[in-house]
Amino acid sequence: MNPVLQVQGVSKLFGDRAILCGLDLELPADSTTVLLGANGTGKTTLMKLVLGLERPDSGTIRVAGLDPMRDASAVRARVGFVPDRPDVYSWMTPRELFAFLRPQYPRWNRTIESRLVERLSIPLRTSFATLSRGEAAKTMLVAALAPQPDLYLLDEAFSGLDPLVRDDVLAAFLAEIDLSGRAALIVTHELDLAARLGDRIAILANGRIAACKSIEELCGVDEGGGGGGDQPRRLKQALSDVLEGSAA
Amino acid sequence: MNWNVDPGADKPPSQQIVALILDALARGEIESGAQLPSVRQLAAQALVNHNTAARAYRDLEQAGVVRGKNGLGVFVTDAGPKIARGLRRDETLREFARIAGEALRSGHEPRALVALLSKISERKSA
Numbered sequence: 100m101n102p103v104l105q106v107q108g109v110s111k112l113f114g115d116r117a118i119l120c121g122l123d124l125e126l127p128a129d130s131t132t133v134l135l136g137a138n139g140t141g142k143t144t145l146m147k148l149v150l151g152l153e154r155p156d157s158g159t160i161r162v163a164g165l166d167p168m169r170d171a172s173a174v175r176a177r178v179g180f181v182p183d184r185p186d187v188y189s190w191m192t193p194r195e196l197f198a199f200l201r202p203q204y205p206r207w208n209r210t211i212e213s214r215l216v217e218r219l220s221i222p223l224r225t226s227f228a229t230l231s232r233g234e235a236a237k238t239m240l241v242a243a244l245a246p247q248p249d250l251y252l253l254d255e256a257f258s259g260l261d262p263l264v265r266d267d268v269l270a271a272f273l274a275e276i277d278l279s280g281r282a283a284l285i286v287t288h289e290l291d292l293a294a295r296l297g298d299r300i301a302i303l304a305n306g307r308i309a310a311c312k313s314i315e316e317l318c319g320v321d322e323g324g325g326g327g328g329d330q331p332r333r334l335k336q337a338l339s340d341v342l343e344g345s346a347a
Numbered sequence: 348m349n350w351n352v353d354p355g356a357d358k359p360p361s362q363q364i365v366a367l368i369l370d371a372l373a374r375g376e377i378e379s380g381a382q383l384p385s386v387r388q389l390a391a392q393a394l395v396n397h398n399t400a401a402r403a404y405r406d407l408e409q410a411g412v413v414r415g416k417n418g419l420g421v422f423v424t425d426a427g428p429k430i431a432r433g434l435r436r437d438e439t440l441r442e443f444a445r446i447a448g449e450a451l452r453s454g455h456e457p458r459a460l461v462a463l464l465s466k467i468s469e470r471k472s473a
Contacts (some may be wrong), residue, residue, distance in 0.1 A: 274391035294354035327359035
């Protein structure tokens, strides 16, 4: 099966500063990949490139076989994106946002939309200007799940929430996300979350994917299925090994 | 039932789920023939990804504890509770032997450990 996302040799410069240089990443179907990396290493830039919001200086990107620059609207209809901060007009309400998005997504599922709105108690008629951080994050999550996309892109979607709200949002996400034939790329700096959500962990350093391994491989599950515990600490170790190695 | 999983614990999340289900079976909280949550529901309750939940069910199926019926869901087999009791007893006995060895090496008297065991057992049956 073709990968859901294929990024090959992608470079991106801002001025004379290279943010990404020759980055390769493939997301196979039925998988969730967590992207780890220090602040300012280009994680958000990578997401913008995948969405066609930025043009790569070199390299190719394919989302379900489509080029985000050439087929921008077709690609956006296949991607459910949660930005790190809601990129929505402050006067809009969740109800207006969903009404605005629905026609842009051929597979938008109103049952998923209303199930999540109810489960997460989203105030439909309150403007983004007055929604709490948690309510805004929940609304953006609905906007990424209801379209039943081929690719889910989540940029710090669960950060800044108080722990109980975070668990509710996470449970709703896991109850509704459909990964059959699809893939998810999740950016987070929370290692507990990375261990919970990721089948695969990719580490971004110096403009490239410095490591991309299954969580079992990274956390040392042995042949007989033993080991493999203490995952957040092992992820932290892997992260610092890669960062030290790439700095040398 | 509490499906709480901690990625920071010694065992990986899928094995923690296996242990939670085996314990619930061994205690009789889940009986043979009972339907378990779907992979998706289990993932949402344990807050782990779908493949982790699916792996837990695969391991339980291999042990003969559960059986997936196509399209219908996951069910506890007739022998499930018995197998679960065996597996959990073997595992906890091994763990007990290890801890007991450690306690003896650190200077506890065997008599004191036996007394502690009777006290715990009395407290449990009280």
